[in-house]
Amino acid sequence: MIDESIVVDLHSHTSASDGQLSPADLVARALHKGVGVLAITDHDTTAGLAEAHQFNQQQSNPLQLIDGVEISTRWHNFDIHIVALNVALDDQPLQDFLSNQRQLRQTRAEEIGARLAKAGIEGAYEGASALADGAALSRGHYARWLADNGYAVNPASVFKKYLARGKTGYVPNNWSDMATAISFIHQAGGVAVLAHPSGYKLSAKWLKRLVREFAQCGGDAIEVILGQQSIEDRNNLIALSKLNGLTASLGSDFHFPGSWIELGKNMFRPKDVQWVWQSDAWRAHGADMDSNLALSQ
Structure with a gap:
């Protein structure tokens, strides 16, 4: 059984994306919030992990830090993310694959800026770039930039008003397909997790x-x-995982x-759910979470 007192969060982001x-601040906050196992999964980059590990190792009671990344993919013209x-x-x-992804991301970002500028929103690209800070x-x-500059009440409403499909700043994705991303993940010894499936606002079908x-x-x-x-x-998501022979993950x-x-x-x-760290795929890739998840199976 898994000691349920240990909090596991396998999806988080830092200023590296x-x-x-x-x-370092993300790890510090996770420790403050009582998280025992944390995966840092920045978008198409692993650049923040070295700093996170260094800070974590300096703590008297470090958490279990899982190396991860969230990869953007294309599926029937939808943006689908794989952790x-x-x-x-x-x-x-x-x-190399992630480097190419970041170049595609940059190309898309430049086009978003151009479309916003054409619509009369000047300085969006420069402002967003400043927030990204490299x-x-x-x-x-x-x-964030559009919300900070009064174009919407908050970042969430910006997406609905400017960045969603059919809106002024929408640019179709140019990512890799799911199968290609999954193959690179497996080659690197990782497991592939479909991120926030209900967040894509798809119909049940x-x-x-x-x-x-x-x-x-x-x-x-x-x-x-x-x-x-x-x-x-x-x-519903638990049922879909079981129906398709997939293990379960969780993340904020x-x-x-x-x-x-x-x-x-x-x-x-929840009980009666097989978690990703209990899977043959996880064990095959050599992950060792036993000391932090208190496995006693």
Whole structure:
């Protein structure tokens, strides 16, 4: 059995991508919030992990830090994110793939800036770039800049008003397909997790199709416990994981301190669910979470 007193959060972001806390500050906050196992999963980069590990190792009671990355992929013109857990950071093919992803991200970001400028919103690209401060530029940085400059009441409403499909600043994605991303994850010794499946606002039919095709592409797990969700959503995702032979993962998708999403918040683990760290895929890739998850199976 797993000691349920240990809080596990396998999806979080730092300032290395579109999070607002430095890697060290994120680890410090996780420790403060009682998180025992944390995965840092920045968008298309592992750049923040060295700092996170260095800070964590300096603590008297460090947490278990899992090396991860969140990879953007294309599926029927939707942006679908895959969280890679327990990847080898020195795997050169993976790093080359992520480098190409960041270049695609930059190209898309420049086009978003151009479209906003054409619509009369000048300085958005420069402002978003300043917020990124050297990190891979994302729509999240645009959302912050637009909200900060009065174009919407908050970053979430920016997406609805400017960055969603069909809106002024929307630019179609140019990512790799799911199968390619999963193959690089596996080659780097990691497991592939479908991130926040209910967050794509798909119909029930399309969500079932997404999970089924993710499994057919070689995916290992899906997030069934999210930072904010209904009991109905949680139960539906658990059912879809079992139907498609996928293990379960959980994560807050933390980006910044706020009243809704917090590290480790609502990361409870229902019974009769096989978690990703209990899977053959995880064990095959050599992950060792036993000391922190208090496995006594």
